[in-house]
Amino acid sequence: MREAIKLADDGMRSGRGGPFGCVIVRKGEIISRGNNRVTSTNDPTAHAEVTAIREACTALKTFQLDDCALYTSCEPCPMCLSAIYWARIPQVFYGNTRGDAAAIGFDDDFIYQQIPLAPDQRTVAMKPFLRDESLVSFQEWAKKSDKMRY
Amino acid sequence: MREAIKLADDGMRSGRGGPFGCVIVRKGEIISRGNNRVTSTNDPTAHAEVTAIREACTALKTFQLDDCALYTSCEPCPMCLSAIYWARIPQVFYGNTRGDAAAIGFDDDFIYQQIPLAPDQRTVAMKPFLRDESLVSFQEWAKKSDKMRY
Numbered sequence: 001m002r003e004a005i006k007l008a009d010d011g012m013r014s015g016r017g018g019p020f021g022c023v024i025v026r027k028g029e030i031i032s033r034g035n036n037r038v039t040s041t042n043d044p045t046a047h048a049e050v051t052a053i054r055e056a057c058t059a060l061k062t063f064q065l066d067d068c069a070l071y072t073s074c075e076p077c078p079m080c081l082s083a084i085y086w087a088r089i090p091q092v093f094y095g096n097t098r099g100d101a102a103a104i105g106f107d108d109d110f111i112y113q114q115i116p117l118a119p120d121q122r123t124v125a126m127k128p129f130l131r132d133e134s135l136v137s138f139q140e141w142a143k144k145s146d147k148m149r150y
Numbered sequence: 151m152r153e154a155i156k157l158a159d160d161g162m163r164s165g166r167g168g169p170f171g172c173v174i175v176r177k178g179e180i181i182s183r184g185n186n187r188v189t190s191t192n193d194p195t196a197h198a199e200v201t202a203i204r205e206a207c208t209a210l211k212t213f214q215l216d217d218c219a220l221y222t223s224c225e226p227c228p229m230c231l232s233a234i235y236w237a238r239i240p241q242v243f244y245g246n247t248r249g250d251a252a253a254i255g256f257d258d259d260f261i262y263q264q265i266p267l268a269p270d271q272r273t274v275a276m277k278p279f280l281r282d283e284s285l286v287s288f289q290e291w292a293k294k295s296d297k298m299r300y
Contacts, residue, residue, distance in 0.1 A: 001280045008287040012294070019287040039298040042207045044214070044236040045200050057192045064194070073284045075276075078265050079232030084274055085261045086194040086229065092276045094269075095284025104292045105299060111235045115228050116266040119244075124234055126225075126242045130151045134223045134245025137158040137169040142254045148189040149255060150168070 001071045001093060003030065007048065008073040011035030018106065022048035022072040024056040024065065024089075031068070032056035048072060049080035053087050063150055064088045074101055077108040078115050086150070151221045151243060153180065157198065158223040161185030168256065172198035172222040174206040174215065174239070181218070182206035198222060199230035203237050213300055214238045224251055227258040228265050236300070 007021025017036035024032045034051030038044055049072050057063055066088040074096040076084060084092060102109040119126035141147060157171025167186035174182045184201030188194055199222050207213055216238040224246040226234060234242060252259040269276035291297060 002283070005280070005284055005287060008284075009290070012287060012291055012297075015296075015298075017298075018300070019291040021287075038213050038236075038300045042211055042213045043204055044207060044300065045195065045204060045233050050195050054193055054195060057194060061192055063188050063192045071279070073287060075269070075278075077232060077236075079229050079236065081265060081274075082227060082229030082232065082261050083195050085257065085264065086188075086227075090274060092274055093279040094276065095278075095280050096288055097278070097281070100281075100285060100288055104288050107235065111232050112265070114235065115231060115262070119225070124231075124240060124242055126244065128225075128245075128247070129221070129243040130155070130245050131247070131250075133152070134155055134158075135250060137155060137162060137171075137223060138246055138250055138254050140159070141162055141169040144162070146165075147162075148165075148167075150188045150194065 001073070001095060003033070004048075004071045004073045005095065007033055007035040011037065011048070016040045017046070020048040020072070020074050022052040022070060024052050024068050024070050026056075026060075026065075026068045031059055045079065047077065047080050049076050050083050053083050053089075057087070066090060069093065074098075075108070077101075078111050151223070151245060153183070154198075154221045154223045155245065157183055157185040161187065161198075166190045167196070170198040170222070170224050172202040172220060174202050174218050174220050176206075176210075176215075176218045181209055195229065197227065197230050199226050200233050203233050203239075207237070216240060219243065224248075225258070227251075228261050
């Protein structure tokens with residue numbers, strides 16, 4: 001966790017992005033590091049956890065990190081938490097909370113409130129459109145014999 | 151939306167990943183395209199929407215897409231929906247629903263159920279750790295005069 005905090009400090013001080021750092025550990029060894037680099041790379045998805053997950057997967061040549069633990073200097077936002085689920089990481093340690101992040105101006109807590117709402121209740125306008133035509137791809141996937149699940 | 155569906159089909163048939171496609175539109179023009187490439191690039195965050203958001207931001211040299219609309223062949227999962235919030239995209243059109251995705255084996259709906267739970271109630275084990283030390287970075291950010299917000 002102290003390495004994650006150091007990454008947060010380094011990223012903030014060097015102007016990469018917000019004060020967030022993350023490491024991913026496997027069998028007692030750090031396999032990837034990330035800090036926030038949203039503003040320096042023009043990538044709103046480049047949070048510390050997403051960055052560390054992408055780098056760990058590249059290093060291990062896998063899209064599943066089911067034998068890893070993630071240490072992050074702040075409770076993951078819903079984007080990063082969902083990425084943790086998609087990567088099958090079973091264990092997370094976090095320092096600051098979403099409330100601490102809200103107190104210094106970040107939207108993590110607001111997005112946590114938006115996610116459970118019905119699509120038509122959110123501040124982002126969401127409209128269903130052409131579901132019948134979209135379903136055709138899903139039917140083809142269901143029948144596909146050589147698909148790789150994730 | 152038909153372009154997003156076509157991207158879903160192309161990605162699935164060429165073995166890039168699951169049957170999901172997305173386009174981002176600005177002033178009536180498509181500025182980026184994405185399809186799912188999780189399994190082909192070993193990147194669990196490479197969903198169609200995240201891919202399209204990253205490419206749109208690169209193309210426009212910004213981390214905010216507040217004058218864009220996003221068309222996706224399936225209701226965004228919580229990772230992609232959060233990325234939409236972080237990118238400030240105000241409008242989303244979607245084809246298939248999270249229920250349609252669950253019916254062909256995807257975890258979108260499961261993750262939607264996990265996000266609103268308290269951290270200690272989730273299937274991912276989440277533990278607070280060293281909050282006091284982590285807070286120091288946040289205090290430094292709060293005082294930082296030259297920070298770039300996002």
